[in-house]
Amino acid sequence: MTRHGHSTAQGKPYSGGTLGRGEYASGDDRPFSEIRKNINDVWRILALHRWMFFVPFCLASSGAFIASLYYPRLYKAVTSFERRNDPVMMNLPMSAGAASFRYFRNTMVRDLTSVECVSEAIAGKGFFDDLERDESGQLTPESQSRCDNLARSLVGTLSITTASPSELIDIIRITYTGPDPEVGKKLVDQVKKTYIRRTMAWILDFLVSQRDYFLQEAEEAAEELRAAKRDDTLLRLENPYLNPGDPGAIALKLSQLELERRELLLRRREYESELSAQRQLLATTTPGFMSGADGADPVVPVLLSPEAMRLQQQIQEIDRKLRELRETRGMTDKHPEILELRGSRRAFGDALENELTELAALTGPNGSMAAGFQSAGPSGVFSTASVVLADDPRNGDRTRLRVQISAQQAKIKDVEISFATNQHETDQLHRVKEDLFSKQEEFAEVTSRVQQARQRHNQHQSTLAQIEPAIKAINQDRLLQFSEGQPAGATSRPVSPKAATVLLLALLTGLAAGIAFVLVGELTDNIFRGYTQVARSLGLPILEAIDEIVTGQDRRRLLVRRAVVTPLVVTLCLGLSGLTGSMAYLSITQPWTYQKIRKIPQAALELFVETEESEGS
Numbered sequence: 001m002t003r004h005g006h007s008t009a010q011g012k013p014y015s016g017g018t019l020g021r022g023e024y025a026s027g028d029d030r031p032f033s034e035i036r037k038n039i040n041d042v043w044r045i046l047a048l049h050r051w052m053f054f055v056p057f058c059l060a061s062s063g064a065f066i067a068s069l070y071y072p073r074l075y076k077a078v079t080s081f082e083r084r085n086d087p088v089m090m091n092l093p094m095s096a097g098a099a100s101f102r103y104f105r106n107t108m109v110r111d112l113t114s115v116e117c118v119s120e121a122i123a124g125k126g127f128f129d130d131l132e133r134d135e136s137g138q139l140t141p142e143s144q145s146r147c148d149n150l151a152r153s154l155v156g157t158l159s160i161t162t163a164s165p166s167e168l169i170d171i172i173r174i175t176y177t178g179p180d181p182e183v184g185k186k187l188v189d190q191v192k193k194t195y196i197r198r199t200m201a202w203i204l205d206f207l208v209s210q211r212d213y214f215l216q217e218a219e220e221a222a223e224e225l226r227a228a229k230r231d232d233t234l235l236r237l238e239n240p241y242l243n244p245g246d247p248g249a250i251a252l253k254l255s256q257l258e259l260e261r262r263e264l265l266l267r268r269r270e271y272e273s274e275l276s277a278q279r280q281l282l283a284t285t286t287p288g289f290m291s292g293a294d295g296a297d298p299v300v301p302v303l304l305s306p307e308a309m310r311l312q313q314q315i316q317e318i319d320r321k322l323r324e325l326r327e328t329r330g331m332t333d334k335h336p337e338i339l340e341l342r343g344s345r346r347a348f349g350d351a352l353e354n355e356l357t358e359l360a361a362l363t364g365p366n367g368s369m370a371a372g373f374q375s376a377g378p379s380g381v382f383s384t385a386s387v388v389l390a391d392d393p394r395n396g397d398r399t400r401l402r403v404q405i406s407a408q409q410a411k412i413k414d415v416e417i418s419f420a421t422n423q424h425e426t427d428q429l430h431r432v433k434e435d436l437f438s439k440q441e442e443f444a445e446v447t448s449r450v451q452q453a454r455q456r457h458n459q460h461q462s463t464l465a466q467i468e469p470a471i472k473a474i475n476q477d478r479l480l481q482f483s484e485g486q487p488a489g490a491t492s493r494p495v496s497p498k499a500a501t502v503l504l505l506a507l508l509t510g511l512a513a514g515i516a517f518v519l520v521g522e523l524t525d526n527i528f529r530g531y532t533q534v535a536r537s538l539g540l541p542i543l544e545a546i547d548e549i550v551t552g553q554d555r556r557r558l559l560v561r562r563a564v565v566t567p568l569v570v571t572l573c574l575g576l577s578g579l580t581g582s583m584a585y586l587s588i589t590q591p592w593t594y595q596k597i598r599k600i601p602q603a604a605l606e607l608f609v610e611t612e613e614s615e616g617s
Contacts, residue, residue: 081196
């Protein structure tokens with residue numbers, strides 16, 4: 001036996017040989033000496049407890065690989081569609097933004113991922129064939145409840161993203177992330193179609209309800225407008241002289257009536273002067289005329305038949321019409337209506353003159369006849385009396401004078417009637433002028449009602465004029481345009497978990513397990529591996545040490561362990577880790593191959609059972 005470095009341990013100089021790097025070099029002589037020492041210690045511990053590291057490492061990593069096989073694989077299915085706004089939709093008035101393009105943009109995620117939309121999507125035929133239906137093809141209550149529960153579970157698998165190249169275009173992308181790629185592919189397609197169908201139906205129902213509402217409102221506004229117009233018309237009929245838009249017209253009308261009144265006074269004076277002159281002329285041509293009592297008109301013999309009196313009344317009526325057309329309507333003597341009336345008057349005048357001539361021819365041979373005479377008063381009405389007239393060659397002149405006097409009296413009467421009318425209108429205008437302010441407020445209130453009712457009616461009509469084209473546009477599939485695009489595409493490989501992630505987590509799990517077992521083994525190890533450990537434990541220097549005595553049986557046992565047991569354990573551990581790791585990797589990168597491999601034991605078992613049954617039979 002030999003001493004191992006005792007003199008060096010006692011501090012004596014070392015003569016000959018090479019200093020060990022970790023055993024003799026001082027910590028101040030080389031950098032990172034502590035780190036290297038720690039690494040050497042760790043490596044020494046791992047080498048010492050290599051089996052306690054290797055076996056747990058392989059077993060833990062294999063367990064992690066096996067656990068990853070039961071971790072749910074997530075597949076992705078993606079579809080997209082395009083939504084475009086229409087100019088009709090842009091100009092359509094909506095209540096609180098409903099049915100507007102901005103409204104659909106803001107509520108898109110909620111509408112697409114709602115339980116109602118997903119439930120309607122999966123309730124369609126061809127999605128789940130095991131859903132029970134009644135004779136009409138509708139889902140039974142139990143199937144509908146199951147469908148709703150499935151919809152709630154599938155809502156979380158959908159995600160919506162949007163891209164807007166312009167203000168009027170949206171590109172919507174629906175992504176399914178779940179354990180079944182086939183279900184995801186059908187789901188995103190059905191959700192897309194269901195959303196488009198529900199949106200179009202919702203817009204149509206909304207527009208129809210809006211149209212019905214505005215139709216009712218328009219009818220109410222029209223009735224209100226008619227009532228306001230009736231009140232306005234009634235108020236204007238009650239106040240014909242008041243123009244609320246031009247109050248100054250009253251003063252202008254009063255000045256016109258004043259001028260008309262002066263003109264009537266002048267005309268009456270003129271007519272009265274002419275009448276007085278005609279009466280005086282008639283008096284001078286009548287022999288032995290009598291003066292009426294109390295200054296009344298003279299008694300003038302008049303040979304008038306009923307026909308002559310009728311003709312005289314016709315002439316007076318024509319004169320009245322001519323005067324009315326000239327004064328009220330401003331017609332001149334060249335107007336066709338005036339010319340027609342004047343021609344009729346000449347015809348009646350000629351007929352009256354012929355009638356008077358025939359009456360004059362009826363006088364007897366003695367130059368006298370029995371006839372009636374009338375007393376002509378200021379009003380032109382005669383009282384009948386019996387006289388005996390003598391034949392006079394001036395009877396024709398007197399007759400014409402009497403006719404002129406009657407016509408002049410009729411003119412004076414018409415002037416008096418016009419004067420009374422003028423006075424009545426003047427009095428009414430004065431009363432209107434006094435009530436101008438109160439009537440103006442009443443007119444303003446009625447006019448405001450008419451304007452508000454008309455504005456409301458026009459607004460409703462304008463809205464209806466926009467809603468009707470919108471309904472027509474949506475029936476033609478162009479109000480809110482959708483482009484479904486390509487059918488959904490699903491990935492054949494799961495997107496989660498990743499193969500690299502599973503491999504890394506499994507290796508880390510195995511590494512952690514190996515280190516944990518090494519630490520436990522090191523902490524619970526009470527065996528002295530060398531004389532230095534004995535010296536540190538006893539606190540005494542070791543004088544001599546002998547190596548382990550190895551017998552032949554020990555050598556054979558060591559040979560069997562190194563040649564048989566160790567390779568077998570290493571092969572089993574590595575094979576288990578490689579097999580489980582390969583299966584985990586295939587389940588992610590080639591799931592179809594993994595499914596085929598999984599079916600091999602099952603197929604073999606079924607084949608064995610069939611063979612046993614056939615042999616038993």
